[in-house]
Amino acid sequence: MNVIFIGAGNVAWHLASLFSEKENLEITHIWSRTKENAEILKEKIDKKSIQVYHSLEGLDFSKTDADLAILSIADNAFESVLSKLILPKNCILAHTSGSQPMQMLQKASQNVLGEKIEKIGVFYPLQTFSKAKQVDFSQIPFCIESNDKEIEEKLFTLAQECSEKVFKVSSKDRGILHVAAVFACNFSNYLWTISETILKEKKLPFDMLKPLLEETLQKALEINPSNAQTGPAIRNDKKVIEKHINMLEEMNLDDNFCQIYRLMTESIQNK
Amino acid sequence: MNVIFIGAGNVAWHLASLFSEKENLEITHIWSRTKENAEILKEKIDKKSIQVYHSLEGLDFSKTDADLAILSIADNAFESVLSKLILPKNCILAHTSGSQPMQMLQKASQNVLGEKIEKIGVFYPLQTFSKAKQVDFSQIPFCIESNDKEIEEKLFTLAQECSEKVFKVSSKDRGILHVAAVFACNFSNYLWTISETILKEKKLPFDMLKPLLEETLQKALEINPSNAQTGPAIRNDKKVIEKHINMLEEMNLDDNFCQIYRLMTESIQNK
Numbered sequence: 001m002n003v004i005f006i007g008a009g010n011v012a013w014h015l016a017s018l019f020s021e022k023e024n025l026e027i028t029h030i031w032s033r034t035k036e037n038a039e040i041l042k043e044k045i046d047k048k049s050i051q052v053y054h055s056l057e058g059l060d061f062s063k064t065d066a067d068l069a070i071l072s073i074a075d076n077a078f079e080s081v082l083s084k085l086i087l088p089k090n091c092i093l094a095h096t097s098g099s100q101p102m103q104m105l106q107k108a109s110q111n112v113l114g115e116k117i118e119k120i121g122v123f124y125p126l127q128t129f130s131k132a133k134q135v136d137f138s139q140i141p142f143c144i145e146s147n148d149k150e151i152e153e154k155l156f157t158l159a160q161e162c163s164e165k166v167f168k169v170s171s172k173d174r175g176i177l178h179v180a181a182v183f184a185c186n187f188s189n190y191l192w193t194i195s196e197t198i199l200k201e202k203k204l205p206f207d208m209l210k211p212l213l214e215e216t217l218q219k220a221l222e223i224n225p226s227n228a229q230t231g232p233a234i235r236n237d238k239k240v241i242e243k244h245i246n247m248l249e250e251m252n253l254d255d256n257f258c259q260i261y262r263l264m265t266e267s268i269q270n271k
Numbered sequence: 272m273n274v275i276f277i278g279a280g281n282v283a284w285h286l287a288s289l290f291s292e293k294e295n296l297e298i299t300h301i302w303s304r305t306k307e308n309a310e311i312l313k314e315k316i317d318k319k320s321i322q323v324y325h326s327l328e329g330l331d332f333s334k335t336d337a338d339l340a341i342l343s344i345a346d347n348a349f350e351s352v353l354s355k356l357i358l359p360k361n362c363i364l365a366h367t368s369g370s371q372p373m374q375m376l377q378k379a380s381q382n383v384l385g386e387k388i389e390k391i392g393v394f395y396p397l398q399t400f401s402k403a404k405q406v407d408f409s410q411i412p413f414c415i416e417s418n419d420k421e422i423e424e425k426l427f428t429l430a431q432e433c434s435e436k437v438f439k440v441s442s443k444d445r446g447i448l449h450v451a452a453v454f455a456c457n458f459s460n461y462l463w464t465i466s467e468t469i470l471k472e473k474k475l476p477f478d479m480l481k482p483l484l485e486e487t488l489q490k491a492l493e494i495n496p497s498n499a500q501t502g503p504a505i506r507n508d509k510k511v512i513e514k515h516i517n518m519l520e521e522m523n524l525d526d527n528f529c530q531i532y533r534l535m536t537e538s539i540q541n542k
Contacts, residue, residue, distance in 0.1 A: 010501065075506075075508050075510060075511045076510060076511075099503075099511045099514060128483060128501050128502075130494070130499060130501065132494055133493060133494060135486060141479045165479075173473065175518060176469060176470065176473045177475060178515075180465075180466040181480060182503065183462045183465045183466045183531075183532070184466040184483060184487070185501070186500065186501060186505070187531070187532075187535045188459045188462050188463070188484075188487060189500055190496070190500060190504075190538065190539050191455060191459050192454070192491050193497045194451075195451040195452070195454045195455040195496075196495060196496050198447060198450065198454070199448070199451050202444065204444060204447060204448060204451075208436075208438070208448060209448070209451060209452060210492055211397070211398060211410045212397055212398055212399060212455060212456050213455055213488055213491070213492065214492075215399055216455070216456040216459060217484060219399065219401060219404045219460075220460055220463050220484070221484065223401070224467060225460050225461070225467050226464045226467055227403075228404075229460055230399050230400070230401065230456070230460075231453055231456065231457030232346070232453065232457070233453075233457060233461075234457070235345055235346075235347070237345060237346050238347070239346060240347075243370060244370075244450045244453060247447070247450055248450065254538070256537065257538075260534060260535070261453075261458075264457075267528075267530075268457070268458075268461050
């Protein structure tokens with residue numbers, strides 16, 4: 001399979017690296033709005049024959065022999081990229097986004113006449129990716145979707161070559177998983193950033209919290225988070241809660257820290 | 272050392288179990304407001320000679336030969352328990368709370384005349400404890416404090432018998448660590464509970480998020496949370512954010528979910 005990567009961000013970075021190790025997959029083109037990102041990814045894959053593009057005009061791939069185009073770009077770039085994207089007739093277009101409905105892909109064309117692309121699907125790895133951090137794909141759940149049984153099977157098989165955990169998931173359910181993932185991943189990480197900020201301000205090492213973070217997660221995985229809640233909020237320990245809010249106000253690091261403390265406490269108590 | 276446990280909650284449960292395995296420590300008494308908790312803990316330790324008390328009058332230990340009393344109760348019970356607690360003159364009183372100042376302990380007495388207790392300290396394991404979940408004490412940071420050098424050393428040595436990570440920490444710094452821990456542990460766990468609730472509502476398995484949770488933490492531990500933020504908020508992806516809020520409103524599970532989504536998103540963007 002000849003594969004085009006459209007996008008060279010965090011997801012594309014890891015997925016393209018993985019694909020480049022597979023004998024049956026050949027990355028032929030990388031497009032990224034940021035030329036540098038595409039060049040760095042090409043370098044990482046270390047394959048000179050890869051062609052790199054970065055202008056919107058460079059999105060006309062109609063003359064290539066691509067079998068699969070992986071669209072892995074920021075959600076807010078979908079419209080502009082898809083409106084310019086032209087793929088050969090038999091090329092499958094699959095995106096890697098948690099929140100974009102599959103049908104969105106039909107804004108791409110399969111020829112210069114602007115005929116709608118037919119072979120579409122989703123190839124969504126439910127994971128957080130940063131370039132600086134290696135990941136083990138074998139344990140990442142892949143959510144696969146297509147409007148065509150045959151394409152779905154192709155994408156499913158491809159995902160199975162990447163991971164042990166492959167699921168057929170509708171656009172609607174993928175959206176639900178994505179919003180749940182934002183709470184579980186992005187927002188949790190931000191809470192840890194608050195902790196880091198508080199400790200840094202008082203010159204205390206963030207390392208002291210690491211065993212707590214690990215145990216908190218292990219416990220949640222073992223007995224489920226709804227059974228694992230501890231702390232002053234669930235005990236309704238008003239004095240401690242008040243003391244914490246006073247401390248946060250005195251530190252005066254960020255007004256939102258206090259607001260988050262109050263709202264989270266109230267929510268835990270309303271449960 | 273003869274040790275009294277005042278409290279039989281989550282922390283006391285694990286600490287008393289650990290102490291009972293040490294040859295140089297002898298648990299002689301367990302007090303808990305809830306008689307059943309004290310009895311269950313006694314049973315777990317499996318030592319018939321332990322005496323169990325649960326009434327406030329049972330807090331007069333003046334006639335025992337205790338060397339150390341571990342006060343491990345809810346923060347909001349400190350006042351009432353300490354006002355009744357009487358310990359032999361040479362007994363050290365140490366609490367296990369993250370948020371209570373050490374001086375609070377001077378509300379206990381060292382004899383029936385109500386003379387203030389002198390030998391006080393803090394023995395705080397910075398970890399989340401639930402009875403249902405075993406913990407590895409060797410990696411738990413212990414925060415030690417005392418008003419007396421000799422007692423501090425005693426508590427420090429005792430903590431070193433429990434863990435590789437023992438620190439001398441002032442009441443003020445312990446308070447900072449505790450509020451940081453509430454964000455990092457209690458509030459994160461609640462975010463995961465929200466994810467669990469959302470997925471359950473739509474009959475999607477929480478298990479699908481587990482690799483994401485693990486990777487999110489591993490990444491934060493490796494490159495620090497402030498360098499690990501991903502997601503629609505940090506990308507300022509307005510359409511996805513709006514879509515998520517609409518989904519949460521439609522699901523109508525808990526008004527706070529929407530509020531938390533908005534506030535966390537705004538905070539990440541203000542960073």
